[in-house]
Amino acid sequence: MRWLAIAPMLVALVTGTAVLVVRAWPRLQRATSILGTVVYAASVGVLVWQVVFAPDAAPLVYQVGGWRAPVGITLVADALAAFMLALTAVVAVYAVTFSVEFIDPANQQVYYHPLFQFLLLGATGAFLTGDLFNLFVWFEVMLMTSYVFVAFYGDEQHTAAAVRYVVLNMIGGLFMLLAIGGLYATTGTLNMADMAQQLAAPEFDATPAVGLSAFLFVTFALKAGLVPFQFWVPSAYRATPLPVVAMFAGVTKKVGTYAIIRLYFTVFGEAAIPTSIPLVGSESALAFLAPVLLVMGVLSIFVGGLGAITRDSLDELFAYSSIGQVGFIVVPIAIAASTTSGSLRHLGVLAGLVFALHHALAKGLLFLAAGVIRDGTGTTRLSELGGL
Secondary structure, eight states: OGGGGTHHHHHHHHHHHHHHHTTTSHHHHHHHHHHHHHHHHHHHHHHHIIIIISTTOOOEEEEGGGOOTTTSOEEEEOHHHHHHHHHHHHHHHHHHHHHHHHSOHHHIIIIIHHHHHHHHHHHHHHHHBOBHHHHHHHHHHHHHHHHHHHTTTOSHHHHHHHHHHHHHHHHHHHHHHHHHHHHHHHHSOOBHHHHHHHHHSTTSOOHHHHHHHHHHHHHHHHHHTOTTSOTHHHHHHHHSOHHHHHHIIIIIHHHHHHHHHHIIIIISTTOBOOOOOTTOOSSBHHHHHHHHHHHHHHHHHHHHHHHHHTOSBHHHHHHHHHHHHHHHHHHHHHHHHHOOOHHHHHHHHHHHHHHHHHHHHHHHHHHHHHHHHHHHHSOOBGGGOTTO
């Protein structure tokens, strides 16, 4: 059953290719996109059952090409990855269905559906990858498709938002590459499980690796839209087609949050470094993460909330509130990082994931509701919607 770990990626890849091939037949293309997304959701459902709920439930590990870890490319489907994939599948199904109904057919025909499927592929790969370099690769797949969606309508405002989005994310990608190169030079591996074992060894000096992880954290915080890296969110959300904004808010921002949990609570979680820094209560790498993440989360809550109450349009209001709600997601994760109690740490991460699930489903549907209002009234400005 190891092949189940790669099944969602294969479905998204095949669907993306198929909708590109049948682009000359718009109805067939739209039907193929919906069917492929439903099949993707079904494959995720089978994966979740096998990993979480089956009597013999256990993580699934797939070695691409038969090359063994840590040399080969490893895909890992554990409970955390299964949770994120289930969240992604739900958002993707209602987003693509809404797209077929509310996006102009001419705009759908050329590249909308292929890009949607490759955005889904990028997020899926990021959740399943077991090594740092391929995490970077899947981040870039999401970036390339997201950039086109932000510039989708092609006018001056949308192009400016797309340039801002891609420049900030390219800077984040550069930080990530620097961190990956440094970690490989330090540990000799990019496989997450292998790196975690090395960093946990008492004789290994983890100080350089933990320092390099700060560059990774910048990239993940940028992807999640945490303060002070939130500047791309309002303009990008305002420019992007609303069904894709549902994917941005519900899925791609969660990739950043997921990466923080995956890297810091597994790979760097057991790395110990000597310290006498105020507010850092132990020698664990998580102790360095906790105060930084807590401050960023609290600031995100305030910046997002204050920004939302001053907006006049629904899409801008939802964009700013999304910044604040990501803050609510990371605050319990920061609390989990600050404690040495296993049960409290588990509870904190679980609370963050519950917030993430709520935000993905509710915020995505709110953006789609804004699309319905715009379609029916021609505007999402609150000042023009009075009397409905």
